[in-house]
Amino acid sequence: MIRGAIAAVSFAWCALAAIATTAAAQDAAPAATETGTETEAAADTDAVAQEQTGGEAVVLDLSEKLIAITSNFTGARLLLFGNVEAPDTVTPALQRDVVAVVRGPYEPLIIRHKQRMGGVWVNTDAEEVPAAPGFYHVSSTRPLADIAAPEVFAEAQIGLAVLDFDAERDSAIPLPADYKQAVLRAKTREELYAEAPGAITFVGASLFRAEIALPANVPVGSYIATVYLLRDGAIAGQRSINLIINKSGLDRFLYNFAQKTPFFYGVAAVLMALLAGWIAGTVFRER
């Protein structure tokens, strides 16, 4: 509820100011050290977005740029909002489309295929993907097919249909289609990959907003939200903003403890278990 209120306030603030570029620049620095693949794209878009669009520019901001995962975390709703600065007031709103893509930290995947052998299902084949987004959410004003040709989206890696897992694969052979579908299926089931056509709504002529659901199992790391402005079936402008999802409080402490000094974490866990067992054994002493 508090989160919602903050979002509402900042949305209202945005409606007045309609400029939120400084925050994006501040957040880009810490994220750059974490992942290589995504930040490259962000760095150049941040600088050039405004100039290359020929007078028409897009700006965006997020309700939160740092999401803390605490022990009562059950997922979050991220509010993405922005403004399309039209060159003139006569351009009809319908000729413009906005697509927002939130990409999560990239991670390697192993996809295994089961076959029945002697009545039992056994993993027989496997394929690897060196870097797949841990989170991938596309929201748009209309279904992607209505906005532009698949080639346009493939170039910018927008949409599950054109999402490419071959970028850093060793072999020249692309990932087989059934394996790719398996990844999309598994991630969609976990609510980590999603497409939400119609989720971006225009408030008035130039202001747009979208709500993005982050599930409880959302991976920690640095994210990039990119908004693409499309006109006449081509990308006319884009802008990116960084988002960091991190654990905080006790959860952060335990996670770091377990990752950085795993042996001592294990010993501490066992000691804690012994203590708990001893306390219970003493409290419930038989008469």
Next chain:
Amino acid sequence: MQIYLPIAEISINAFVLLGLGGAVGFLSGLFGVGGGFLMTPLLIFTGIPPAVAVGTEAVQIVATSMSGVMAHWRRNAVDLKMAGVLLAGGAAGSAAGVLVFRALRSEGQIDLFISLAYVLFLGVIGALMMTESVRAIRAARAGRTVAAKRPGTHGWIHGLPLKMRFRRSRLYISAIPPLLIGAVVGVLAAIMGVGGGFIMVPAMIYLLRMPTNVVVGTSLFQILFVTALAAIMHATLNQTVDVVLAMLLLAGGVIGAQFGVRVGHRLRGEQLRALLALLVLAVCARLAWGLVATPDDLFSVTIGAGA
């Protein structure tokens, strides 16, 4: 009340976990088994990643067996010497088991292997226990008494060297069978994410012919140390021990175990064994179904670099 688990990285209802811990803890105290063979599959069914379920379960078994050992210790129901021999085998076995686990995991066959191992061991042991205890119950109803311990039996076990006297168990047998039992249980503990009581208790009763009243305490004592070792290894090698999850499970578990121990004293030995056999067979059937039923998705996707 939803709670976020920092290592498992999912959000889950805390009361579900407390309830699970309590129910399995009760059975653990009742039968003298760690309860891992029930808890590990149950945790996976609730959505905990299998690797985290296995690692965390080791921690939880440490706590449950600690309070169980204390209860049995007070009744002088632990054969320390026997436990020491079992433990020596168990430590070696679990170290070997971890190596096998890593090898199988890099081949992508660990899930299949775990299920097959469960089905095989639970099936054989459940069937053996069931026939034995049903026979004992029938005999008791018919008014005959069946000696739980047959002191005169001379099997192959008595022909082995390295004989030791286990005073508390009133046994004079070779150290080799308990060492081997300990080692086998250690391997299974590491691979299957269980304490191994469900194998060790029947083995001690039927192979070593230990008196039933010291079997539970002694097996819990061995389980305590072997799972402590396994927990530390899982935390160090795989970072799959979630202490928040473990705390919730053991908060329910240690309390459940206390009630289990007390109820166990009021039940007769053969009834207890029949109940355990039933439970073992039920879990076996469920896992066997999972092996042959066509999965929802023939593909599985896991995060992590390749072999």
